[in-house]
Amino acid sequence: MPREMARQSVRQEAAGSHRNTLEVEVRQTDQTVRVTLSGILDRQGVGKLISRVTPALRGRGDRIILDGSRLTHLDYRATGQLVAWNRRLRLFGHQLMLLQWSSYLKAILLMEDWDGELAGRPSAALDQDLVPRSRPEAMP
Numbered sequence: 001m002p003r004e005m006a007r008q009s010v011r012q013e014a015a016g017s018h019r020n021t022l023e024v025e026v027r028q029t030d031q032t033v034r035v036t037l038s039g040i041l042d043r044q045g046v047g048k049l050i051s052r053v054t055p056a057l058r059g060r061g062d063r064i065i066l067d068g069s070r071l072t073h074l075d076y077r078a079t080g081q082l083v084a085w086n087r088r089l090r091l092f093g094h095q096l097m098l099l100q101w102s103s104y105l106k107a108i109l110l111m112e113d114w115d116g117e118l119a120g121r122p123s124a125a126l127d128q129d130l131v132p133r134s135r136p137e138a139m140p
Helices: 010-017 043-056 076-091 103-112
Strands: 022-029 032-041 063-074 095-099
Touching: 022 043, 032 043, 043 076, 063 076, 063 103, 076 095, 076 103
Parallel strands: 032 063, 063 095
Antiparallel strands: 022 032
C-alpha cells in the first residue's frame, strides 16, 4: 500500500500541521520583558525567541518571563540552548523565569536540564509548580 495512503495518528497530524511553528509575542514594561510563546518550541524556535527578546533588553538586571501557557510541545533538543541562553543572560544580571508551563513541558525540561538551571531554583520560577516539592514527613 502506498505510504501516502497510510493514516497518521492524531498526534502525528497535529505535529505535522504545527511543525516548526512558534509564535513569539513580546511585551516590555520597565525592567520586565514578558514573552508569550505559542506552538512548538524547538531549536529553531529558541533562535527566534532570542532574536526577538534581545533588542528588548535595556542593560543589566532585566527580568525575562517566558509564558508557556500556549506552548504545545518542547523539543528536548532545545533545552540545551535555553540553558546556554540562561547562562548568558545571568552574565548581564538578567533573570529568566518560567510561567505557566504545563506538566508535560516541565517534565521534558526537567529531564534535559540536569542541573536544574531553568526550573530547579525557587527564585527563578514564578510558577511554583516548577519547583519540586518535598513530601511531608510522616507523623510518628
